[in-house]
Amino acid sequence: MADLSAFPVSRLFPAQNPDVIQLYSLATPNGVKVSIALEELGLPYEVHKIDISTDIQKHPDFVALNPNGRIPAIVDPDGPDGKPIGLFESGAILIYLAEKTGKLLPKDPALRYETLCWLMWQMGGVGPMFGQFGHFYKYAADKVANNPYPTERYRNETRRLLDILEERLANRQFLVNEEYTIADIAIFPWVRSLTTGYGAAEALNLTDFPKTEAWAKRLSERPAAARGLNVPPRA
Incomplete structure (x- = not known):
């Protein structure tokens, strides 16, 4: 032991x-x-x-x-x-x-570093920016009711990042080399949270990003992902 x-x-x-x-x-x-x-x-x-x-x-x-x-x-x-x-x-x-x-994580060195680039993109961009948007849009809405700047700033940045993701996924199933990687795992829960966590589909006009929404939905329905999304159980 x-x-x-x-x-x-x-x-x-x-x-x-x-x-x-x-x-x-x-x-x-x-x-x-x-x-x-x-x-x-x-x-x-x-x-x-x-x-x-x-x-x-x-x-x-x-x-x-x-x-x-x-x-x-x-x-x-x-x-x-x-x-x-x-x-x-x-x-x-x-x-x-x-x-x-x-x-x-791909064994090919070039693909490995490409995967790590997208992982770092999530860590430095998607996570902080989506999180700040959610904070001001949902959790601190009463505090910025008379000042739309914070919500608009992070809404615009969230949409900018979604634009990048939409372009990346235009002709591919996964982010890197048609291979499911830790980059996909890092990013799709954040995309999913815009709807399931923040209820912001309309505020962000998520219908502008059909490839991204389909990708996030497809990955969230993987059996292992569906289990992992509820750990630890929310109830």
């Missing part, structure tokens, strides 16, 4: 099965990226729900794993050289899981 005592988070969330990957997450667009990848890869894992409304992610035992105090994070008891490893930042975790299994 693996010894996870070196990770303080294991005191906060004791592992029932310390021999499998421990996932600390919530079913947000960022969180489900990792659970979808774990499901697609068939890796055994144990999930611990991080209820961010309670600020548990700021507890010192969690911050010891992720200094940024955000989800998701993992502890893999079987890391490099067979030693346990803790990881944070969803993009880094996706790369780690892909390299651990040899799946979801």
